Amino acid sequence: MLVDRVLADFFAAAKRRATALGPRYVDLWDVLERNSVGGKRFRPRMVVAAYEALGGTDDEACALVGAAFELLHTALIVHDDVIDRDFSRRGIPNVSGSYRDTATTAGIASPAAEHRGMSAALIAGDLALAGASRLLLGVTCAEDVRFGLLELLDEAIFASAGGELLDVELALAREVPSVQEVLDMERAKTAVYSFEAPLMAGALLAGAERPLIDALESFGREVGIAYQIVDDLLGVFGSEADTGKTTLGDLREGKRTVLIAEAATTGEWFAIRPFIGKSDLTEAEAEHVRGRLVSCGARAQAERLVDEHAARALAVLDGDIVPADLRVILRPVVDTVLERDR
Amino acid sequence: MLVDRVLADFFAAAKRRATALGPRYVDLWDVLERNSVGGKRFRPRMVVAAYEALGGTDDEACALVGAAFELLHTALIVHDDVIDRDFSRRGIPNVSGSYRDTATTAGIASPAAEHRGMSAALIAGDLALAGASRLLLGVTCAEDVRFGLLELLDEAIFASAGGELLDVELALAREVPSVQEVLDMERAKTAVYSFEAPLMAGALLAGAERPLIDALESFGREVGIAYQIVDDLLGVFGSEADTGKTTLGDLREGKRTVLIAEAATTGEWFAIRPFIGKSDLTEAEAEHVRGRLVSCGARAQAERLVDEHAARALAVLDGDIVPADLRVILRPVVDTVLERDR
Incomplete structure (x- = not known):
């Protein structure tokens, strides 16, 4: 699906930009990206369905809009997991879970490790939210x-x-x-x-x-x-x-x-x-x-x-x-x- | 300062919109608004300083841009307080503090009350972040x-x-x-x-x-x-x-x-x-x-x-x-x- 390529490009650009702040920031973008792939791309499918059925032909523009709603979805589930204090989604560590687990492995005790997880997820959700707007800025229209x-x-x-x-x-x-x-x-x-x-x-x-x-x-x-x-x-x-x-x-x-x-x-x-x-x-x-x-x-x-x-x-x-x-x-x-x- | 009026208008419009979801959502906007007033409006002052010194004359447009950066500031401190587990800022309850305190008064015990506070603050910060973009959409330029x-x-x-x-x-x-x-x-x-x-x-x-x-x-x-x-x-x-x-x-x-x-x-x-x-x-x-x-x-x-x-x-x-x-x-x-x- 074209939206996958658009999202891959978005994350690649974000990671290039993040390099200026060092590897820790690139890691956060990596974890966020892993949390945005593997979904059913349900919202992009809705965008594409309406667009194509109504005669739209600019697939690139349509994929950018779809990707924006997919990133919004990522932002909302990442923050929803913080609110629900969930550290995994469908059996796989989510953003909070990944950050908690690497902290635990590094010998940081549980309340601090969990808090690190939630902090990283809060920040990652903000980035996904801002990313949705950013993708819309790239649409040719x-x-x-x-x-x-x-x-x-x-x-x-x-x-x-x-x-x-x-x-x-x-x-x-x-x-x-x-x-x-x-x-x-x-x-x-x-x-x-x-x-x-x-x-x-x-x-x-x-x-x-x-x-x-x-x-x-x-x-x-x-x-x-x-x-x-x-x-x-x-x-x-x-x-x-x-x-x-x-x-x-x-x-x-x-x-x-x-x-x-x-x-x-x-x-x-x-x-x-x-x-x-x-x-x-x-x-x-x-x-x-x-x-x-x-x-x-x-x-x-x-x-x-x-x-x-x-x-x-x-x-x-x-x-x-x-x-x-x-x-x-x-x-x-x-x-x-x-x-x-x- | 004109930016105060712009922000007051923004919050008034948000509360009108929030009414469709009932009084609880209006309350969140009220608390968020209280957390965005009383600051030194430092960021809007920077916007205005550059704009006016360079000959800009559309005060309304400038105030909207200033208000956008003020709302971004609000979003960041509200989320920063969640990360720091702070329930007050300069001696006054922040978003988390307000929501924790009303829960406590209603007889909800401490971990649940604190969690309610942090959840409300996470959501409020997202709204302030989105509000910053929204204000820029209103700029005539x-x-x-x-x-x-x-x-x-x-x-x-x-x-x-x-x-x-x-x-x-x-x-x-x-x-x-x-x-x-x-x-x-x-x-x-x-x-x-x-x-x-x-x-x-x-x-x-x-x-x-x-x-x-x-x-x-x-x-x-x-x-x-x-x-x-x-x-x-x-x-x-x-x-x-x-x-x-x-x-x-x-x-x-x-x-x-x-x-x-x-x-x-x-x-x-x-x-x-x-x-x-x-x-x-x-x-x-x-x-x-x-x-x-x-x-x-x-x-x-x-x-x-x-x-x-x-x-x-x-x-x-x-x-x-x-x-x-x-x-x-x-x-x-x-x-x-x-x-x-x-």
Whole structure:
């Protein structure tokens, strides 16, 4: 994928620049680069899908925009891991983990080593965030288009930061949030930067008019929300082999998901609540919770919500605004989201 | 100062935008705003000084550029406080402190309350960083000028992040770094974004040519380094009444300063070393360290370095490139840096 080459060039240039400050700074860029490769390049794919279906032909410009959203993704997960005090992602040390581990190997004791890890990750996330803007400066396009792209990036950062804050705050609040609060948080934290903004950016770069860009925002929002609810379902009912994540994690950290918000409105909540946020939850206890989440109707209700938002996404595609070429490309996006679950 | 109004407008707009995600997000913006007012507006002053002396007349554009560097400053100190695990700045709760304190009041125990504080500060710093770019998008200017301004901002972030990383790494390293390593770190961490980039940005906006912009980079570097060495001196020998900071802090955290790097090259280091990084250092012990830092020549050497860099800064001003109007305005900047010390 061209975006891989663009990102490789970006990191190579950053490392050349970093040399002026010595090998330690080059190392940080190396670790950051390792944390940005190997992903599914989901956001660049959204940019490319919209751009190509709308007749865009400047692959280089499109790849730069895609790479910008990929780096934003890197920035957000690196900082999210700091907030969650996670030292690995999908079984591999993340930025904090790499820096903690080399400190430990050098004989630095644990609190100091962990702190070094988090400090490096905080700095690396800042660099990835700034890198996203920088990549947009390299796009060859009309100035009003660049302006629009930088505004979309800003909008995505604004929304993600707000969603991250709500995630932190909802987890600490005594009362379980409402389903609507969870959906608003999940939309802001993930849907905007993963679906809405990349689709809009691709369309903008291709010269699309406002009504189409707005339609892509709606489509992105609906499919993005559906995606997040599926994520909540997989976090408890998924198979570890498929998702690469333990299905105890969400329950142990007491994550405020759509499932939990639904369950809290039912009469069976009293039997579920004691296990939510129990850091040493066993697989047997989790199985009990899963059974209750089914019997209280929370799972069915979450699945209904997935279908509802997916249907709304499809309705946007089937309206008068989205041209046929783009419709053909985006419909499978909805299918993929639904298929993760079934 | 016009920059205050620009920042007030920026925060008002951000809070209006944040309303869509509810009062919690508006609160974060409120806390961030409180952490960005009350400063000396040092960086905006550098922008304005260069811009006005070079004949710039668009005060609004200049204030936006100044505000961008002020927000960058806010972002960097908010994240620096997370790295240093500080919950206050100049005696007032910072972002982490505010969020920790309201959590404590709500009955949340200390590790969770502190973690909430750091999480909010990490997010707030990201928002300030993105806000700096956003402000530059609002500047009315030719597109190549905006491009140059965004590049200067990027350069400043790149350098500061590198400096912050080196600060973390030098503090953990077993050996005391060399004076040159400390100077490189301090230049990257502070001089670039506080002196070099703001002066260059003001000149760029005023339509200055490359040689003058390069001269301002050199001037900013030299005066910025002098400023940092003075800071190191004040951190140990300053008066608490003047600096608002305890003169035990740097010694207790074992900060790698020019003073320490100088002392480590002398025969008296054996008598100083045991007290560097001693977290319960007493005032009597600090007085002993101060005496040794004087007798070993580290203080005199640091003062010589201040004079040397200040002289180089003045030499740039007195060269052929900097016009008289700007020279008159920048000379007092050097004097102010020197006077903090004497």
